[in-house]
Each structure stands twice: as C-alpha cells, then as structure tokens.
Amino acid sequence: MKKILICLIALTVLTPLAAQDIKLTEPTKTGGKPLMEVLNSRKSDRTFIKKDLPIYMLSDLLWAAYGFNREDKRTVPSSQNRQEINVYVMFKDGIYLYDAENNLLIKKFKGDFRKALGNQEYVMDAALNLIYVANMDKASNREAAYTDTGFIAQNVYLYAASAGLGTVARGAFKRPDLHDALGLSDNEEITLTQSVGYVQ
Numbered sequence: 001m002k003k004i005l006i007c008l009i010a011l012t013v014l015t016p017l018a019a020q021d022i023k024l025t026e027p028t029k030t031g032g033k034p035l036m037e038v039l040n041s042r043k044s045d046r047t048f049i050k051k052d053l054p055i056y057m058l059s060d061l062l063w064a065a066y067g068f069n070r071e072d073k074r075t076v077p078s079s080q081n082r083q084e085i086n087v088y089v090m091f092k093d094g095i096y097l098y099d100a101e102n103n104l105l106i107k108k109f110k111g112d113f114r115k116a117l118g119n120q121e122y123v124m125d126a127a128l129n130l131i132y133v134a135n136m137d138k139a140s141n142r143e144a145a146y147t148d149t150g151f152i153a154q155n156v157y158l159y160a161a162s163a164g165l166g167t168v169a170r171g172a173f174k175r176p177d178l179h180d181a182l183g184l185s186d187n188e189e190i191t192l193t194q195s196v197g198y199v200q
C-alpha cells in the first residue's frame, strides 16, 4: 500500500501539470491577401464541413483575433486599453483558453459542450467555435466590452477571408448553459460566439 502511495505521489509530481495544453506554432505575421480583396470577400458563411484546422492556421487565426503585435498591446484596440476579453476555443472534444502571451491553448474542460452553443446545426460542423468572454471587473464599462469584442470578431472575419475559411458571428448561444460550461464567475459575461472552419 505504501509503495503504491509513493508511486502515485511520484506520478503526480512528475506529470507536467498542463500535459493537455496545446502549444501553438509561431504565428505568421506577413503575407495573406491584400486588404481590399479581403474586405471584398468578407462575409458570414455557415456551410461548414467537418474538417480540423492545421495547427498553423489555428495559431494565425488566434493571433489575428487577439494576439500581441507589440510588447503589451494587441491586434485589436480596447477601451482604455483594459484588454478585458478572454478568448475561449471550443472544439468537439474540449474547451481551451487562448493564452496569447505564451502562444498556448490552455486546456480547461474535456468533453463535448457544443449543445450550449445553441440550436443552429452548423456549429456542430465548424472546426471550432470561439467564445468571447468579458471580465466586467476589468472592462471600462459594459458597452465598451461589447464594442471591444466586435473588433476581435471582425479580425476573425478578415483572417477567414484571407485564408479561405468560413466564419459567422453568433449571438444565438444558450447564455446560462455556456456560462456554466466555461465555469465562469458572476463578473464574467459572454459577449459573442463565432464559428470558424473550412466551408463547402
């Protein structure tokens, strides 16, 4: 019994705490389609096909959405530079939090929580669903949190148009269910969700 206990303690100590986090590749910060072409093809597309994104696309997408393009500032503006939004990524098998500083997806919950995204069937086909969460303690005010979210969502639209992916912003999620699935506190509010993936 004592030996088993020692083995278990050793295993706990030796196993990296974040064994299931996803290390993202270095984002590509050059290239892509010219801005005017991207604007011309920006649209909501819901014709998702069930196909995962390669890791480099995931990395570029998240950097475009909410990465740092200066030491402590991001690809999007935020009211009073509060940077109050957290970006969660929901895959079919789990939920991750984007850690832009460390270029990492931190695993939060294992399982399929996509039902909480609402009844629109296409969310089940999209490679991933982004969930934007405002920390209202950090935000300059509630309206600003929603405005700041819009910049992130638009960057995702622009990246998708550049990379040949589809995306659609979504307000039709099940607020209490999604709040619970993410284990959010009372001072956190989901401002928007957004499906992203390959399309027909």
Ligand SMILES: Cc1cc2nc3c(=O)[nH]c(=O)nc-3n(C[C@H](O)[C@H](O)[C@H](O)COP(=O)(O)O)c2cc1C
Residues within 6 Å of the ligand: 042, 043, 044, 045, 046, 120, 168, 169, 170, 171, 172, 173, 192
């Ligand atoms: C805040 C917001 C919430 C939205 N919610 C949904 C939604 O729940 N489901 C959906 O299919 N589209 C949703 N959309 C996408 C709009 O329907 C879409 O942007 C609009 O029809 C214009 O089409 P376009 O984006 O192709 O120009 C949303 C868009 C925004 C900006």
